[in-house]
Amino acid sequence: DSGVTQTPKHLITATGQRVTLRCSPRSGDLSVYWYQQSLDQGLQFLIQYYNGEERAKGNILERFSAQQFPDLHSELNLSSLELGDSALYFCASSAIAGGPDTGELFFGEGSRLTVL
Amino acid sequence: AQSVTQLDSHVSVSEGTPVLLRCNYSSSYSPSLFWYVQHPNKGLQLLLKYTSAATLVKGINGFEAEFKKSETSFHLTKPSAHMSDAAEYFCVVSEGQGFSFIFGKGTRLLVKP
Numbered sequence: 001d002s003g004v005t006q007t008p009k010h011l012i013t014a015t016g017q018r019v020t021l022r023c024s025p026r027s028g029d030l031s032v033y034w035y036q037q038s039l040d041q042g043l044q045f046l047i048q049y050y051n052g053e054e055r056a057k058g059n060i061l062e063r064f065s066a067q068q069f070p071d072l073h074s075e076l077n078l079s080s081l082e083l084g085d086s087a088l089y090f091c092a093s094s095a096i097a098g099g100p101d102t103g104e105l106f107f108g109e110g111s112r113l114t115v116l
Numbered sequence: 117a118q119s120v121t122q123l124d125s126h127v128s129v130s131e132g133t134p135v136l137l138r139c140n141y142s143s144s145y146s147p148s149l150f151w152y153v154q155h156p157n158k159g160l161q162l163l164l165k166y167t168s169a170a171t172l173v174k175g176i177n178g179f180e181a182e183f184k185k186s187e188t189s190f191h192l193t194k195p196s197a198h199m200s201d202a203a204e205y206f207c208v209v210s211e212g213q214g215f216s217f218i219f220g221k222g223t224r225l226l227v228k229p
Contacts, residue, residue, distance in 0.1 A: 002161075103165075107161070108159055
């Protein structure tokens, strides 16, 4: 168990809809990362937050947005969904600031999104 | 700028034979390097990491990797493959104490009985 919790585990929705994926990082980790994994694109970095602030942006579509709340949990919002958005969405957290786990990414089990 | 190249998209071995998964990296600074494993429909799990200590790093499940600065390589090896090793493996480079992570495209390991 990595300590990173993602909900929901599975989600089926229709094109044009909007969904929210939730992530609770490992206790004490300030940084949260979102990744998208699909068969054709592989593992793609979407966005990173550190202590509530956006830290880095990857290949995130304008239809997608994220935020990190004061309790450090994060949400990824996906809107105007398309068939191609069907993928496994991973959240990961890291400590960054000292300790034996510094610099290591801890992954959740992922949220599998199916857009019909 | 950082980058990671996993030289093989697929590797097939027989059970009981050695495993070699190749990774080359590019980094402007002293990098941290990681190998992660992903079993089907699971999250990524850390196998091992290099953070400027010993160049030969031992990980879980009998895997190890050697950091070779002169060759900018961090290849993953295991003396004897087991059926349960069949999975996808990702090589990752990080600079600056974990603020950014660059993933390779992954190598799918197939283990034949």
